[in-house]
Amino acid sequence: MIAQIPFWQRKRLHEMTQPEWESLCDGCGQCCLQKLEDEDTGEVYHTELVCRYMDSQTCRCTVYAERLTKVPGCTVLTPDSVSQYHWLPYTCAYRTLAEGRPLADWHPLRTGDPQSVHREGASVQGKVMSEDRVPEEDWEDHIIHWVL
Numbered sequence: 001m002i003a004q005i006p007f008w009q010r011k012r013l014h015e016m017t018q019p020e021w022e023s024l025c026d027g028c029g030q031c032c033l034q035k036l037e038d039e040d041t042g043e044v045y046h047t048e049l050v051c052r053y054m055d056s057q058t059c060r061c062t063v064y065a066e067r068l069t070k071v072p073g074c075t076v077l078t079p080d081s082v083s084q085y086h087w088l089p090y091t092c093a094y095r096t097l098a099e100g101r102p103l104a105d106w107h108p109l110r111t112g113d114p115q116s117v118h119r120e121g122a123s124v125q126g127k128v129m130s131e132d133r134v135p136e137e138d139w140e141d142h143i144i145h146w147v148l
Contacts, residue, residue, distance in 0.1 A: 006109065013079035029056075032050045036140060048144045049139060058125075079098075
């Protein structure tokens with residue numbers, strides 16, 4: 001009977017294998033949006049700009065295995081760090097499970113289709129541009145409000 005219950009429903013985040021952990025990512029790409037933090041309030045603002053290594057069509061990192069050397073500040077989620085990233089979208093599977101909520105009906109683990117996140121409109125596909133196209137001093141002009 002246990003084998004019929006999906007791993008994300010029967011395991012805690014810290015009990016998952018690395019492949020299970022990685023499969024939680026729905027491919028929305030929202031964690032790859034460049035963010036600006038207000039130094040006075042600590043509030044985080046998302047921009048429509050994505051890391052230069054993100055493929056904006058697939059919403060996946062093109063250098064995932066080397067991302068930490070190529071982008072030292074790249075987000076690294078672990079079972080212990082998920083709660084520190086308060087800016088993760090409400091639908092993020094890591095946040096969802098950490099908060100004790102079920103995966104969204106459109107999540108690829110539930111649908112068996114990696115495109116379901118895009119069809120649902122929950123990804124950044126078609127909504128972003130590379131950070132390389134905008135000087136960093138102009139990023140404030142690209143703040144968005146559709147993420148949250």
